[in-house]
Amino acid sequence: MHRKAIEKKQDVVMEKPFKMEQLLQFIEKVIFKEVKYGNACRRMSKTNFRQIFFYEFKLGRCAAETALNVNQIWGVGESTVRAWLQKFRSGDFDLEVKEGHGRPNELDNDELKALVEANTRRSVRELAEWLGLSTERIPIHLNRIGKTKELGKWCRTN
Numbered sequence: 001m002h003r004k005a006i007e008k009k010q011d012v013v014m015e016k017p018f019k020m021e022q023l024l025q026f027i028e029k030v031i032f033k034e035v036k037y038g039n040a041c042r043r044m045s046k047t048n049f050r051q052i053f054f055y056e057f058k059l060g061r062c063a064a065e066t067a068l069n070v071n072q073i074w075g076v077g078e079s080t081v082r083a084w085l086q087k088f089r090s091g092d093f094d095l096e097v098k099e100g101h102g103r104p105n106e107l108d109n110d111e112l113k114a115l116v117e118a119n120t121r122r123s124v125r126e127l128a129e130w131l132g133l134s135t136e137r138i139p140i141h142l143n144r145i146g147k148t149k150e151l152g153k154w155c156r157t158n
Helices: 003-008 020-034 046-058 063-071 078-089 109-118 124-131 137-144
Strands: 147-150 153-156
Touching: 046 063, 046 078, 063 078, 109 124, 109 137, 124 137, 137 147
Parallel strands: none
Antiparallel strands: 147 153
16 A cells, blocks of 8 residues: 555554454555554553564564564564564464463552551551561552651551
8 A cells, every 4th residue: 555545544553353454554554654653662562562573474474573663663572573483383372461460469558558547657567567568568568558758657649
């Protein structure tokens, strides 16, 4: 397709399951239209990148080639591309974000809230020892439950 033809087209919405023609239209739209206006990175989701990786995989390109093509516009690293191409080679073509990635939450915020409300003058060190966590993790969880320390007391965040 030519650039003018692509600019005249309506926004292409990726549907599930997608066809290769839809994927090609999506990629052309992003590369030729949105990059021109400098907002492609803000609009690209992880799933969009995975669709591009899948497209490159279907073309038979290696990780280095794919990374080079994608890096020219978005700066995605070769290790990311390599991991996704390996996933596609193994037969897993799921492009959606899976829940459960990352470190599990080892603290029940309700337990922390109860401790703080029972004694508002407890230090981070005391809370960490009581809950068996590091002193670095406690302020993060205190922030999540809306508590800040003011004048030696844990108070509600406004």
